[in-house]
Amino acid sequence: MHQNDNPYLVTVPLEIIGLLRALERRQALVRMHVQDRPISVVTTILDVDVQDNKVILDHAAAEDLNQIFIRADFVRFETALDSVPIFFSSSSIEACTHDGLPALAIDIPASLSRLQRRESYRVSIPALEPALCTIVEGASPNSTLSTGDGISVELRDISSSGLAIMDYGKIINYEPGTLYHNCLLDLPRVGSFPITIRVVRCINEVLPSQRNCRRIGAEFVDLPNAVLIMIQRYIGMVEREQSARRKGF
Template identity: 40%
Template sequence: MNLQINIGVDDVGPYLIHSRREIIALLRRLTGQRELVRMIFSEGEEAVATAVLEVGEDSVIIDSAPSAQQLERVLASSSISFDTALERIRIAFFATRIEPCMHDGLPALRIPLPDTMVRLQRREYYRVLTPRCSIQMEKEEGPPPVSFAVQNVSAGGIALIDDEKVLNPAKGTEYSNCELMLPGAQSVIATLCVMNCCDITLYNGRTARRIGCAFVNPNAAMLALVQRYVSKLERDQNARLHGGGL
């Protein structure tokens, strides 16, 4: 197992899942809930937002990388890490082999079914991230920016909550000039591409739309800023975890 992500614990042994049946069940829950997954490659130097599309008995199909250049680097990587959350429990799994394939007529990636997965039992560890993302809707009348709560953020993209269901959730839809305001950091301007969408039930019983988006051609400065923010969150969460402050 090549850990390219910060799991946040010194010994992952107690959190490893070896049961084939349980691994398949968890992966299929990720598929059913359309959770955004961070795929980390190039020796941990790059990450993109993806999703688990289909889970078989021996393999897993993952959504492809956003660009041809990134796809080339993914396929050239000797180890790839996947990091996500399922009902606020952190999930991680890994692959040393990956190959291109097609899924529903679209490019995708296939990995062998993982032998193990990491599932952090402490639900408090993976907290929902709540920066705000303001998107200027492209309409002739020029309305003011519309703000959305961001459920999580990574170097690959974001998952936002569209309470009023005002955005076009079709995969491939792009929104330019999106301002992502990171608490304690300067704002970044990005183009977002819709990768997946599902309806969720909020704590108050209302239904909202969760939209997973990938950053489109982010520049190095923006990626560095987002990665510093994510790393700071992970350090803060680790400190609270090990300090017993939860």
């Protein structure tokens, strides 16, 4: 899919600046992480300097972390505005000062992704009833999935626009843009459906059990309306059950 066909991509400079300034005003927390490394910090936007084309960010408390981000080739940023996720990235971070204090600076991004509220609402998958996605490396759009084919991986969460895969064995190609055709999405008590997904981002995590895991975020591609309805049915079912448990039912 070409960037211009991405309905979530914002490329109008005034709109990008407006969103960044809104994040600054609300002191929204921004997760900054180095691609392909289990390194991340939470920061905030201190200033949006249009004249110098810079976004000024609070620096990390540990100077060695700041140096890792400064030397990184690619850094991703994740935040939210009014509960709507926003993503952007930078290939260059530099040290600077802001109001006399150490800070970090990046160029104002040429684009950012902003999911819509309806598409961004996602539910966590119940641990006792896992949802699975079976992925076949190299599958073509016209191929069919046979029993025993592919690698089955657990899902962490799912929304109407995509899902998050927990790759404990780190065996899936996680390069952004990678397409996986004819995957099999298995949603408990709802059914199994063929889907195509595109890798959007990857984050290395260390779980509370100290187990290493790669969390891969992927978006649905050309999702049939019938499958979308079943995914929405599953999301609604899980949401109702989780809400009932919170209320003690």
